[in-house]
Amino acid sequence: MTTIRIPAGRPPGSVLGAAPDTVENAEAYLATGGYADATGPDELLRHLAASGLRGRGGAGFPAAVKLRAVRERGGVPVVVANGEEGEPGSVKDRWLLRARPHLVLDGLARAAAVTGAVRGYVYLSDPVAADRVRRALAEREPCLPVEIVETAHTYVAGEESAVVRRIDGGPALPTAKPPRPFERGVGGAPTLVSNVETLARIALTAARPGLRQAIARSTLVTLSGGSATPLLTEVPYGVPLRTLAAALGVPDAAGALMGGLFGGLVDARALDLPLEPGALASAGTALGCGAIRFLAAGACPVSTAADAVGHLAAESARQCGVCVSGTAAVRDAVYALASGTAAPDTPARLERWSLGLPGRGACGLLDAAASVAGSLPRAFPETVRSHLRGPCPSCAAALPTGGHRGRLAVAVPEVAEAAVDDTALDDKAVPRMPVLKGTP
Numbered sequence: 001m002t003t004i005r006i007p008a009g010r011p012p013g014s015v016l017g018a019a020p021d022t023v024e025n026a027e028a029y030l031a032t033g034g035y036a037d038a039t040g041p042d043e044l045l046r047h048l049a050a051s052g053l054r055g056r057g058g059a060g061f062p063a064a065v066k067l068r069a070v071r072e073r074g075g076v077p078v079v080v081a082n083g084e085e086g087e088p089g090s091v092k093d094r095w096l097l098r099a100r101p102h103l104v105l106d107g108l109a110r111a112a113a114v115t116g117a118v119r120g121y122v123y124l125s126d127p128v129a130a131d132r133v134r135r136a137l138a139e140r141e142p143c144l145p146v147e148i149v150e151t152a153h154t155y156v157a158g159e160e161s162a163v164v165r166r167i168d169g170g171p172a173l174p175t176a177k178p179p180r181p182f183e184r185g186v187g188g189a190p191t192l193v194s195n196v197e198t199l200a201r202i203a204l205t206a207a208r209p210g211l212r213q214a215i216a217r218s219t220l221v222t223l224s225g226g227s228a229t230p231l232l233t234e235v236p237y238g239v240p241l242r243t244l245a246a247a248l249g250v251p252d253a254a255g256a257l258m259g260g261l262f263g264g265l266v267d268a269r270a271l272d273l274p275l276e277p278g279a280l281a282s283a284g285t286a287l288g289c290g291a292i293r294f295l296a297a298g299a300c301p302v303s304t305a306a307d308a309v310g311h312l313a314a315e316s317a318r319q320c321g322v323c324v325s326g327t328a329a330v331r332d333a334v335y336a337l338a339s340g341t342a343a344p345d346t347p348a349r350l351e352r353w354s355l356g357l358p359g360r361g362a363c364g365l366l367d368a369a370a371s372v373a374g375s376l377p378r379a380f381p382e383t384v385r386s387h388l389r390g391p392c393p394s395c396a397a398a399l400p401t402g403g404h405r406g407r408l409a410v411a412v413p414e415v416a417e418a419a420v421d422d423t424a425l426d427d428k429a430v431p432r433m434p435v436l437k438g439t440p
């Protein structure tokens with residue numbers, strides 16, 4: 001089971017809130033200043049631009065730019081809270097909808113006010129989360145009609161054009177772009193598809209004037225790896241990755257799989273990098289949705305890469321020819337490395353694919369496969385060379401035989417139904433994160 005941990009010294013305006021293992025109700029949310037009218041839409045848009053809040057779904061696009069693009073498109077826009085997280089190592093969006101449905105609905109209403117939208121959707125696959133959102137909507141009527149749209153849980157179902165297609169009654173599969181949803185989305189209307197954590201931070205930006213920078217510069221992360229119990233927590237940008245590995249319980253990590261599957265593999269030296277989107281991008285990796293899988297000392301990175309590319313090949317929506325052949329080729333090459341049967345030019349082919357495949361599919365799945373392919377020989381060149389000399393006992397034994405999702409998956413944390421009481425609201429009642437060196 002995944003643990004939830006509140007970092008010591010976290011600001012009161014955090015997404016985790018005071019009782020992250022308990023479902024919030026409307027009364028508790030209103031008591032903390034939720035749904036207040038103090039900040040108008042124009043003012044909120046200015047604050048979002050000034051704080052630099054970026055989307056938390058993976059791409060990291062500036063929230064204010066995305067809102068403004070829909071608002072300036074004209075027509076009658078639509079807003080969508082996207083809670084479908086396809087990355088197998090991420091649970092933060094499902095936790096957020098299960099535990100803090102009012103915070104997300106507040107953010108959705110504020111996004112509607114900024115863009116001029118007159119109807120909204122909550123899009124998700126998790127039935128528990130759907131139930132919690134339904135109850136929250138019944139508890140407090142939203143200021144615009146909100147519909148819940150459920151989908152099957154797949155890697156690509158949360159991609160924004162797949163979201164629009166599913167809401168319009170089609171399959172949850174990406175479409176070619178342009179048009180992007182802000183140009184032509186649900187029912188042909190300009191549509192904001194926003195990750196639920198982004199919406200939560202928009203609501204907090206409106207409600208907590210003194211904490212806007214802290215809200216923009218902190219993020220939920222799902223940490224897993226080794227034999228440690230997975231951990232969902234919220235950290236400020238700037239914390240070294242190594243500190244997060246230690247907080248998880250993998251202090252001697254040999255590297256990590258970053259950003260879900262999107263950021264590829266990094267070696268142990270990269271663990272000195274700060275958790276900050278720009279710094280990670282400069283180092284050739286990515287924060288993505290904030291899911292980080294650390295490699296325990298002695299774990300074989302080829303095995304982790306095999307899990308990742310096996311998962312991606314299995315999850316390809318098989319719409320784009322280059323994705324079907326590209327993900328299969330990458331998977332077969334990494335599997336061959338794992339079993340000690342790879343051709344000598346395999347590292348060069350992985351490198352070539354990492355440069356030639358990105359951007360050629362209708363969604364980011366192929367980019368993720370390319371990222372893992374290229375990062376393996378770049379981050380672990382000696383390990384890859386040793387796999388060309390013969391089978392590696394540890395990763396050959398662990399070679400996926402199907403069920404890739406199972407190995408990379410992290411369980412959604414338990415969120416109790418109990419009503420919030422004084423004990424649950426006491427910060428001391430929940431475990432605290434160990435010292436976070438490097439916290440700004």
Ligand code: SF4
Pocket residue numbers: 156173174175315316317318319320321323324360361362363364365366
């Ligand atoms: S890139 Fe792959 S997963 Fe994405 S739409 Fe094309 S076939 Fe589907």
